[in-house]
Amino acid sequence: MSGESSFTWSFVGSHFDEVAVRHETSSRHLSPKAVDGWVDGQLTGLLTSSQSGIVADLGCGGGRASVAALRRGRRVLLVDASREMLRIASTRLAEFDKARWRIHHGDACEALEEADPEFDLVLMVGELLAYLPDPGRALRLARSRLHPSGTILGTYMRREVLVDRLKQDEIVADDGAALILRERRGSGLEPDLLAKAFSDSEMQRKLTDAGFRSYDLFSENASGRGGFVARPV
DSSP: OTTOTTOOHHHHHHHHHHHHHHHHHSSSOSSOHHHHHHHHHHHHHHHHTOSOOEEEEETOTTOHHHHHHHHTTOEEEEEESOHHHHHHHHHHTTTSOGGGEEEEESOHHHHHHHOOSOEEEEEEOSSHHHHOSOHHHHHHHHHHHEEEEEEEEEEEEBHHHHTTTSOGGGEEEEOSSEEEEEEOOTTTTSOOEEEEEEOHHHHHHHHHHTTOOEEEEEEETTTTEEEEEEEOO
């Protein structure tokens, strides 16, 4: 799709460096309440199913999900483009043995390519897929790093809902399956942030193309967000 050429992952990181404190002191994370509740329920169930294994928390933000995983006995890789978010996460995780968690500053795809272990759980919660340059590649890499019995849990922005709410000048490109939207920043002097929203059918296609054979989608109209839990078999 056109409209993506100005995107850089470091730019997204710098944006979240600026808003990190406000983001982490808000009532909830980036996802709205209905999706939060669904994600929390799924995460709790996945973490209680086993007391071992490694979790990749991609776009970890302040590390809230990683805390839950560490409390359940997991080891965790935290990945984020924002150094400030990772600083907050490191502070939050200080109570846990440092040998059980490590951080990676940078692109989620890069982190997955460099990862040695197989992950039992990969998290793409929040708005990670909205800001990744190539969400499909990230899903494929996540699939390749998953244990055969592993799971991926994520959220996404829903095109079906957002396309009717956005003003015309907020839509950069739209092909019916995926929409690129312009997010205004601050006073308007800063460069705009571009984000991606996917139709439910496009999200299903991306999961299938990435090699996931079993998945469930959660759709929430009020917020324009959705969620998915997927497995290789």
